[in-house]
Amino acid sequence: MKRIKRTNAFQVTLEIKDDNYINPPKVAQRNAVVNRALKEFSAELNSLNEQTKNFVPGATAADDNIGLSERGQAQLSAQEIMEDWQIPLMEAMAKAIAENGGDILEVGFGRGVSADMIQKYPINSHTIIECNDLVVDQHFKPWKAKYATKDISLVHSLWQDSIDDLGLFDGIFFHTYPLNEDEYMQYVNASITFAEHFFHHASSHLKSGGSFTYFSNEIASLSREHQHMLLKHFSSFTVHVIPLNMPNDVKDTWWADSMVVIKAIK
Numbered sequence: 081m082k083r084i085k086r087t088n089a090f091q092v093t094l095e096i097k098d099d100n101y102i103n104p105p106k107v108a109q110r111n112a113v114v115n116r117a118l119k120e121f122s123a124e125l126n127s128l129n130e131q132t133k134n135f136v137p138g139a140t141a142a143d144d145n146i147g148l149s150e151r152g153q154a155q156l157s158a159q160e161i162m163e164d165w166q167i168p169l170m171e172a173m174a175k176a177i178a179e180n181g182g183d184i185l186e187v188g189f190g191r192g193v194s195a196d197m198i199q200k201y202p203i204n205s206h207t208i209i210e211c212n213d214l215v216v217d218q219h220f221k222p223w224k225a226k227y228a229t230k231d232i233s234l235v236h237s238l239w240q241d242s243i244d245d246l247g248l249f250d251g252i253f254f255h256t257y258p259l260n261e262d263e264y265m266q267y268v269n270a271s272i273t274f275a276e277h278f279f280h281h282a283s284s285h286l287k288s289g290g291s292f293t294y295f296s297n298e299i300a301s302l303s304r305e306h307q308h309m310l311l312k313h314f315s316s317f318t319v320h321v322i323p324l325n326m327p328n329d330v331k332d333t334w335w336a337d338s339m340v341v342i343k344a345i346k
C-alpha cells in the first residue's frame with residue numbers, strides 16, 4: 081500500500097510493505113485510518129512550520145554539553161538549577177496539584193521557587209525529595225526556616241532510592257533533570273517526554289482522584305504518543321499551554337515561546 085501527500089511545501093510518501101500491518105476486516109477501514117494518520121502528520125508539519133518561526137537561537141547545546149555532564153552533587157548557580165523563564169511553568173504546576181490542598185509530594189527542590197508557590201495553597205503536608213547535598217544546605221534549609229510551623233519533610237536522596245518507602249499523596253509535582261549522560265540517553269533521547277520514566281511511580285503514589293503534574297517539551301499540544309502513554313497510567317488529563325518569555329541566549333535546550341503543562345488525574 082502506498083500513499084502520497086503533496087503540498088507546495090512538502091511531500092510525504094508512506095509505503096506499508098507488510099499486508100498484515102494495519103489490517104482490519106474491510107479495506108475501506110484500512111484506508112480510513114491510514115489516510116487519517118497521514119493527514120494528521122501533515123497537519124503537524126504545518127503547525128511546526130508556524131511554531132518554529134518564533135524560535136530563539138539559544139546557547140549552543142553541543143558546545144556546553146547541556147544535560148550530559150554529571151550534576152547529581154554539582155555546585156550549581158541559581159540559573160543553572162532553573163532558569164527564570166521557567167517560573168510561569170512553576171506557577172501553573174503548583175496550582176494544578178495544590179489548589180485543592182491535601183498531602184503534596186515535590187520531587188526535586190532546586191531553588192524552592194515552586195515550593196514557595198505550593199505553600200501558598202491550603203495544603204496539609206509537603207514532602208520534598210532532593211538528592212543534591214549543596215541544594216539541601218544552600219536552598220532547602222534557609223527556605224524551610226521561613227515555614228517553621230508548617231508540616232514539611234525532606235527526603236534527602238535520589239527519588240529512585242526512596243520513593244518505594246513513601247505513602248500516598250493528593251498531589252505530586254515532578255521537576256528534576258537528567259543527572260548524567262546515561263539518564264540523558266534513557267530519559268530524554270529515548271522517550272516522548274522526560275517525565276515518562278516517573279509515570280508509573282506517580283500513579284502508584286497517588287490517592288484515587290489525586291493529581292500529578294510536570295511540563296513537557298512540546299510547544300502547543302500533546303502528541304498522540306504522549307497521550308497514549310498518559311492514559312496507560314491515569315484516568316484523564318488536562319493540558320495548559322503556557323506562554324513563555326524566552327531569552328535569546330537561553331541555556332536550556334528550549335527555544336519556543338510556549339510549553340505544555342500537564343495535570344494527570346489518577
Ligand SMILES: C[S@@+](CC[C@H](N)C(=O)[O-])C[C@H]1O[C@@H](n2cnc3c(N)ncnc32)[C@H](O)[C@@H]1O
Nearest residue numbers: 188190191192193194210211212238239256257
Ligand atoms: C530544575 S530543579 C527544580 C527546580 C524547582 N522546581 C524550583 O522551582 O526551584 C531540579 C532539582 O531536582 C534535583 N534532582 C534531579 N534528579 C533527582 C533525583 N533523581 N532525585 C532527587 N532529586 C533530583 C536536582 O538536584 C535539582 O535540585
